[in-house]
Amino acid sequence: MRYLSATYDVRNASADGATASPAARSNLTFVAVDASAPATISGTAVSNFKRFDGSAADASLAPKIVPTVGMTLTNGVPSVNASQADLQALSSSEVTALGVPSGARDVFQYGFVVRNKSGTGRTLPANPGPSQFDGLITFAVKLPLQANAANDPYSFSLVFEVYADSANRVTRVSEETVAAAQSRAAALGATLVDADTICTVRTASTNTLYGLGVSLTAPGGRDVCFGSGSGQVLTAVTPLQDVIRAMVLQPDGKIVVTGTSNQGTGPTAPNNNTDVAVARYLPDGTLDATFGTGGTFSTPVGAGASVDTPQAIVRQPDGKFVIAGSTTNAGGTTGTDMFLIRLLPNGGLDSSFGTAGKVVINAGTAAINNFAFGLDQQSDGKLIIVGYTMEGTAATGYDIVLGRYSKDGAPDATFGSNGLVLTSITTNGPSGDRAQDLQVLPDDTIIVVGTTTPAGTTGDTNGNDTVLLKYRANGTLDTSFGGNGTGYSVTPIGPNRDASGVQTASNDIANALVVQPDGSTVVVGGSNNLGTTTGQDISVVKFTAAGVLDTTFGSGGKVFVPMVAGSVLDVANAVQRQPDGKLVVSGTSQNTGSSTGQDFALLRLNVNGTLDTTFAGTGKELLAVGAGTASDLASALVIQPNGRIVLGGQSLEATNNTNFALVRVQP
Incomplete structure (x- = not known):
């Protein structure tokens, strides 16, 4: 401006x-x-x-x-x-x-x-x-x-x-x-x-x-200019379960969200017949009536009563939206495949993309289950998708799968094998290697984060570590990354001994990343066994541009944040960087007073990893969306041009159904 x-x-x-x-x-x-x-x-x-x-x-x-x-x-x-x-x-x-x-x-x-x-x-x-x-x-x-x-x-x-x-x-x-x-x-x-x-x-x-009105609410407080004064918006796409899983901002400030919408038989079968649902909101949280039908759109991907689960969304330069996720029953009666679908700027499938607007991906010749979690675009508009695939049987575990497709959904034959690259870090089963997020850098190289089960363990309960990988633009691993000549680093986040010194293994979860202007990468998720035998704290870990821990951040490159004392479960699902370098992290926290309820969790860190106490008084806060012990789960996060922070997820109604949930707070 x-x-x-x-x-x-x-x-x-x-x-x-x-x-x-x-x-x-x-x-x-x-x-x-x-x-x-x-x-x-x-x-x-x-x-x-x-x-x-x-x-x-x-x-x-x-x-x-x-x-x-x-x-x-x-x-x-x-x-x-x-x-x-x-x-x-x-x-x-x-x-x-x-x-x-x-x-x-x-x-x-x-x-x-x-x-x-x-x-x-x-x-x-x-x-x-x-x-x-x-x-x-x-x-x-x-x-x-x-x-x-x-x-x-x-x-x-x-x-x-x-x-x-x-x-x-x-x-x-x-x-x-x-x-x-x-x-x-x-x-x-x-x-x-x-x-x-x-x-x-x-x-x-x-x-x-929308950006002219200015709220006097303190940083971290709910924005009274969002959701008719409440600071939150609930949307029922169907009368059953609706869950936001990813969000993207348009240049005009509109918010586009995608997630699942249950088309099945109700609360007794929450995963029966879910479709991809998309909604668009005006900057103040009002549904945009020019999108889809009254602001929402939904479509099945797989055949029959398939379970379609979107996990990521990007907006292309022409205003179209590409969504990545996984679907069951797409190519048969068993198994799970990855998918890409494309919507027109105002909702509706774009028939010029893939086949009738959809691309279904079965990674590997003997793949049983394939899951997509991350999606980004290269400078030429090509689409990069990441997730993991199970080869053969559960005993062989999962491998990371990275795919590249043209902006119109065709596999890129110059990338890996028919557009797909599989990476195996450990041969352990049944967990193996699972990618959760990625970011394409300006030079079209690709940073991927995920979780691997290290050698010597047999599953999630015995420990998982964070894996950070860097791929060249052609899909090969960049062996200068990771500090060990492999192109990746495997890092245990939580301590591998409990409070009494007994050998154990922390269960580390890596859910999202953001690459900073200096090339460093911040990874968020959760880790347990932090001096106790129960509970899990939000973890924020920073790696240098070379892919090794940045010891200037937190303690040895790591920050652990319990949202409240005695929390059963805290986990981060999204992270964004403010223009001033501060990190905004969102996720979910188990209510201390309930065995079933959860709240949105939000925190802001200074550049060095300390909690920013100018935000919500302590640098962290819980945001209850539903009443009482409702299960409120935050999965996505965006920062609007005026700095206001929008969290997206789900809120469980008293009737045991869930709605799309958005909450906006002051920066």
């Missing part, structure tokens, strides 16, 4: 400036209008929209011009200029009361207030002299920049109607701290307008500036 502002002198006089006003005027507000004369781009207050060369600018950019306040650039960081901070947001009822003036199609919910040049008030005196300009007004906007600077909007006009506001108020913008806004309000004798009053600002009947 580029910040622009223009300041004008204001005289208390008639519209043509000829006749001085005989009365003082306070809180004169220039309210933006969609005008027919002079013509503005419909749905905006913008007219005369031009590029630098004088040609017409792209009209679709006009609604993306966001009103703000005058800013000052200090060491490359924009900050609010208190003497130019006079943006005013208005409620819908106030705008309705104004009415639509002659020559206007609509009146918007924002404007700019005139202040006295003294800087201490917003009243202009009566009867000014012919050259007496007592007021100043600053018009300020954020302008979206384009990949090609020649396409940037260079000049434009804004059209306003002027009225005297009966209220003296200050509206805080996202770049401004609460304390600074309160100080500014005090200097002007104004009331601070917060998100409890205005959460979103309508700029047209089809345009809403």
